[in-house]
Amino acid sequence: MAPRPYLLGMARPRSFDRDHVLHAAERQFRTSGYNGTSVDDISAATGLGRGSLYAAFDGKHGVLLQAMAGYFARLGQLAPKVLAGPDEGALERLHGYLLRAVHGVPLAADVPPADDRAAAACFAAKMALELGASDAEVQRLADDCFSVVATAVAECVRAAQRNGDIDPDADPDDLAYLLLTIIRGSDVVGAYGHSPARLTSIAESAFALLPRPRHR
Amino acid sequence: MAPRPYLLGMARPRSFDRDHVLHAAERQFRTSGYNGTSVDDISAATGLGRGSLYAAFDGKHGVLLQAMAGYFARLGQLAPKVLAGPDEGALERLHGYLLRAVHGVPLAADVPPADDRAAAACFAAKMALELGASDAEVQRLADDCFSVVATAVAECVRAAQRNGDIDPDADPDDLAYLLLTIIRGSDVVGAYGHSPARLTSIAESAFALLPRPRHR
DNA sequence: ATGGTTGTGTACTGAACAGTCAGAAATCTA
């Protein structure tokens, strides 16, 4: 009846780092897809036993959701960091972002995207396309990921407009959606096996078509 | 020892239509993904028993490859039919194609794309992204699908250029790649659950950015 | 130390999986 003399989580401490585990699981899901990844695969990739996996993440689907949540959090930090800034460099930041983004979303900030372009595709996008409308939670998380980046891109477009680098009559949100769609498309086109050079060329074409102000 | 008195295929005739079966399998793969589809699912969707499936298509992977080949053949017929024509209507054909394509690739020419946008995604694209670089045959077939449409789009761009509707200095192949990338991207964005109106708006934004001739 | 509490590893379970196979059924030639 003693009303819990000490707080939860005070007995045996966890021997794994939660983020590290979710990271490894994300890599596995991105490489093999959701249905192509077994719990044993996750167990091997993370080093966790099945018991711990179920206790800490509630099974395969739970691991997916929490890995996606971590991915979302990471995007929410990274995208603004890369895109936000003073108005005068905005167009160039957009250019750099576009050029990098068509080559995939890296697992971590420092690691290069990936050897296999299909595994470098946006985690959220890949899961959403694989699981489709059959998994509403995944769909919502994926849309959250899209939104947080789209917002950052739109803000960058607005900055470029303020600086006179993009036609002020253009709708920044429409433009952001279009750019993000191109980036997602490069995930797919890259999965066909096209060379990085081709993806760069697509990005450059897109950038060149951005609406410039009418009068210089 | 009688050296086969009649030709092969003369005994019991097949009781199924090959194309119809591959079509049903394609629908299943597009809905559930490759790894999310079991042989029993295919069997149920097509009405064929397992034995027949293995005899005629060499198992699950064989069904996929042959379904993709059929899809490729279909694209090779449809895309030029929609995009080819006289120079003067070329830009409008491109416009119409783009608007339709962002809403998905229909299973058949008459049927509307699909209720579930993720299932309406380009079959080849979805398989390429799911199976990634681990399946070279799928990757090659997917690239073939991309190429055949890209060629048709590029030809349409050239026609529009000849008609003075698109900047003649623009590289038609680059433009075609970009447009196709946008269309593939809309497969992904659509899978997030965005409304058809949003996809239409993306397509219109893209169309509006096409490079027009400098002097009117 | 000791008892309570939590994390970890592994063996287990029933279901689902891909692929095989032998016999029944259907259609041919003769």
Next chain:
DNA sequence: TAGATTTCTGACTGTTCAGTACACAACCAT
């Protein structure tokens, strides 16, 4: 009609799957 040949059907195989159960290990407070 009889024999040959092919397709079809559904049961079977061994494997792998997601998830559970339970014993053991690690760490807390006292």
